Amino acid sequence: xxxxxxxxxxxxxxxxxxxxxxxxxxxxxxxxxxxxxxxxxxxxxxxxxxxxxxxxxxxxxxxxxxxxxxxxxxxxxxxxxxxxxxxxxxxxxxxxxxxxxxxxxxxxxxxxxxxxxxxxxxxxxxxxxxxxxxxxxxxxxxxxxxxxxxxxxxxxxxxxxxxxxxxxxx
Amino acid sequence: xxxxxxxxxxxxxxxxxxxxxxxxxxxxxxxxxxxxxxxxxxxxxxxxxxxxxxxxxxxxxxxxxxxxxxxxxxxxxxxxxxxxxxxxxxxxxxxxxxxxxxxxxxxxxxxxxxxxxxxxxxxxxxxxxxxxxxxxxxxxxxxxxxxxxxxxxxxxxxxxxxxxxxxxxxxxxxxxxxxxxxxxxxxxxxxxxxxxxxxxxxxxxxxxxxxxxxxxxxxxxxxxxxxxxxxxxxxxxxxxxxxxxxxxxxxxxxxxxxxxxxxxxxxxxxxxxxxxxxxxxxxxxxxxxxxxxxxxxxx
Numbered sequence: 001x002x003x004x005x006x007x008x009x010x011x012x013x014x015x016x017x018x019x020x021x022x023x024x025x026x027x028x029x030x031x032x033x034x035x036x037x038x039x040x041x042x043x044x045x046x047x048x049x050x051x052x053x054x055x056x057x058x059x060x061x062x063x064x065x066x067x068x069x070x071x072x073x074x075x076x077x078x079x080x081x082x083x084x085x086x087x088x089x090x091x092x093x094x095x096x097x098x099x100x101x102x103x104x105x106x107x108x109x110x111x112x113x114x115x116x117x118x119x120x121x122x123x124x125x126x127x128x129x130x131x132x133x134x135x136x137x138x139x140x141x142x143x144x145x146x147x148x149x150x151x152x153x154x155x156x157x158x159x160x161x162x163x164x165x166x167x168x169x170x
Numbered sequence: 171x172x173x174x175x176x177x178x179x180x181x182x183x184x185x186x187x188x189x190x191x192x193x194x195x196x197x198x199x200x201x202x203x204x205x206x207x208x209x210x211x212x213x214x215x216x217x218x219x220x221x222x223x224x225x226x227x228x229x230x231x232x233x234x235x236x237x238x239x240x241x242x243x244x245x246x247x248x249x250x251x252x253x254x255x256x257x258x259x260x261x262x263x264x265x266x267x268x269x270x271x272x273x274x275x276x277x278x279x280x281x282x283x284x285x286x287x288x289x290x291x292x293x294x295x296x297x298x299x300x301x302x303x304x305x306x307x308x309x310x311x312x313x314x315x316x317x318x319x320x321x322x323x324x325x326x327x328x329x330x331x332x333x334x335x336x337x338x339x340x341x342x343x344x345x346x347x348x349x350x351x352x353x354x355x356x357x358x359x360x361x362x363x364x365x366x367x368x369x370x371x372x373x374x375x376x377x378x379x380x381x382x383x384x385x386x387x388x389x390x391x392x393x394x395x396x397x398x399x400x401x402x403x404x405x406x407x408x409x410x411x412x413x414x415x416x417x418x419x420x421x422x423x424x425x426x427x428x429x430x431x432x433x434x435x436x437x438x439x440x441x442x443x444x445x446x447x448x449x450x451x452x453x454x455x456x457x458x459x460x461x462x463x464x465x466x467x468x469x
Contacts, residue, residue, distance in 0.1 A: 049320065049323070077323060077326065079319075079326060079327040080242075080245060080317060080327050081245050081248070081249075081327050081328065081330060082330050082331075084323075084326040084327070084330050084335075085335055089322055090322055091320065091321075091322070092310075092320070092321035092325075093215075093321075129303060129306050129325060130306075130325060132299075132302070134338075134339075139333075140333040142335040142336070143333055143337070143338055143339075144336065144337070145338050156296075
């Protein structure tokens, strides 16, 4: 099950469309599990790593994935090779991921792009890496062609995610 | 190669093609009268347990996790525009396998970057796509351990060099890889040596295979037309392939003593069945026709 927790207010139709996209992409249940408040001490733009560490423990099964959705900005991460744009972040092979809608213009009309961001972060939690195919949702998000793709995986990533989901089912 | 003799429980090592592992036990055991020191390892990702004699650690390619200096070298390497994978799939597969098992962190980076640059020329075949993913996984895992960061940060750290933010990947042309291709096939023997060294045969597109099969089936029963349909390669096979077993080919003698036309006719396939009878040069007059009926009675 993919559980979506909202950190800010969102249009229910948007959340419904997002859950539908995630269900189609991964073939596992997806639902809006409620709203949570950001822990004290977090300021916009959020540090995505600190935010994921600071979020309270939520009711979820071992193979559930938790996706936090926020409309606030996430600060770019400073890495050894430069600054990485942060549109979302996840813990590889673990449970938690966060996605922001701050960089998407007119989110209500652009659910497809939000679904692609969410698919990538949830895909990372299933152990998928970045893909070489620009049409795939696992392609790096900061490339210009990313926004043009559909909310779907390439054949290789779809097969990989299917295999991971099968093996992690409790 | 860092020293593997000063291992202690809790140390993190890298097992080639398996990933990060940690030392759980170092124990001396007596086996067949010999005292051997065994190192027990646990692969962190899968939880698999491995028990290796200490002397064989280096031989198996087990090494310590890369240092900050290694990470710096890898970042410099990824920033450079030097890597061009070989266009010869056999050579590429051989190199990548060696890099994965012996190349360390830089070897993993070479595999990832090489295949990524190649994918800018043409899509990777499924096996190489799998190899790319495996190499990327091992690379991210070790890089995150070396840098002390989460895997997401480690992957993004090198992906912002491979997929530059705000820019799409460039389209590569075959000319950029041409230098490497020329080195490989200097003698032009690549096609002739297929199968001789015991290697696998090159991948043939299914459509070509089907066409070849169709050609063979059509050729059956049309013995005279069959040789015409064979490709040019069959018309002039290498001398060693033509020679029967146990006999030497005397190509030079044929060339010297035979006229060119005869030498060419020698190569044509023989017709089946009994050879036709030789016709006489001048036709003899036909014998006089016999008279019909009973011969006259003798008087």
